[in-house]
Amino acid sequence: MSGLSFRSDSETLHADLYGALPAKRAAILVHGQNWDASGWREIAPRFAERGVPALAVDLRGYGRSTGKTNRYRPPTPWTPVADLRAAKAALRERGAAEIALVGSSMGGSAVLVSSFEKDVECVVAVSAPVVAVPDELAKKITGRKLFVCADRDTLRAAPNVFACFTDAARPKTLLFFGGSEHSRAMFVASYGEEALGAIVEFVCRRA
Numbered sequence: 001m002s003g004l005s006f007r008s009d010s011e012t013l014h015a016d017l018y019g020a021l022p023a024k025r026a027a028i029l030v031h032g033q034n035w036d037a038s039g040w041r042e043i044a045p046r047f048a049e050r051g052v053p054a055l056a057v058d059l060r061g062y063g064r065s066t067g068k069t070n071r072y073r074p075p076t077p078w079t080p081v082a083d084l085r086a087a088k089a090a091l092r093e094r095g096a097a098e099i100a101l102v103g104s105s106m107g108g109s110a111v112l113v114s115s116f117e118k119d120v121e122c123v124v125a126v127s128a129p130v131v132a133v134p135d136e137l138a139k140k141i142t143g144r145k146l147f148v149c150a151d152r153d154t155l156r157a158a159p160n161v162f163a164c165f166t167d168a169a170r171p172k173t174l175l176f177f178g179g180s181e182h183s184r185a186m187f188v189a190s191y192g193e194e195a196l197g198a199i200v201e202f203v204c205r206r207a
Contacts, residue, residue, distance in 0.1 A: 001044075008060065008086035009079075011067035015057040015087065016041075019048030022095020025121060025207040028087050029056040030080070030107030032127075032183045036063035039184055043196060050204040052100065057087050059107075072109065080110035088119060100203045101143075105130060105155075105183040112164070116140045124148065124199055127183045129164055130157045138167035145172040146202045148195055150179040150186060157182065173202070 004015045016037055019026075027047050029040045037056040047054040059080050060067035072078045088099050098121040103111035108128025115123045122144035145168055149161040158176070165174045175198055177191045186195055 001041075004055065004090065006086055006090040008083045009067075011060045011065065011083075013058060013060060013066075013083055013086060014064035015055050015090075016044070017053060017055050018044040019051075019053030021053055021091070023051070023053050023097070025052050025098040025100055025204075026091045026096035027052050027054045027100040027102055027203050028084065028091070028111075029054055030084065030101070030103035030110050031056075031059065031062065032105030032107050035184065038063065043187065046196065046200045047203060050200060050207070052204045052207050053096070055087060055091060057083065059083050059110075078110070078113065080106070081113050084110060084114040085117070088114075098207075100124070102126070102199065102203060103128065105157075112141050113137075115142045118142045122146070122203060124202060125161070125164075126186065126199070127153055127155070127157050127161070129160050130155050132160045133164045133167075135163075135167040138164045139169060141168045144202070146175070146199065147173070148175045148186070148199065149177070150181045150189070151176045152178075152180040154180050154182045 037058045040056040044054040058065040101111035102124040104126040108125035120143045124146045147165045181189045
């Protein structure tokens, strides 16, 4: 693991890079509202072992990054989207030809919105979106898509995840697991290894 820092607007973001660049494909891992990039420490190496470097990013105001992540309140620009734009640029500058986005909860919503920019190979949303998304926005999600959620998610995300999946364009895959875990709690649930294996396989496929 090595450290990486880059600018997003007027803020400095810090991230942990697992694996080496340049690479055909690299993944950006985005945390939820109540954790930071360190929460990917046991997971990120799985991507690197499959030849896909993984960049676990501290969004602004989290971990070692400056600033503050704002709430999603349209039409105000949502800062995680700017931060992901900067992270994608940082990876491309270092030789990543394709970008995969993996986000959990708040981070899952962020990667879905970031894909609107039509510059990612695939996107994985874990326990996201938590709130309902208008169908016209779901249809703007690009790349290969994987939605992962517990069917009795404690934040009641499951119906919104299913609706977003239904409205999103193909190619798309939905994985529901029996449980009430939300976000990274899914990774240590009884089905955690199955969920993580599916996510890593999806991201690394044909890389």
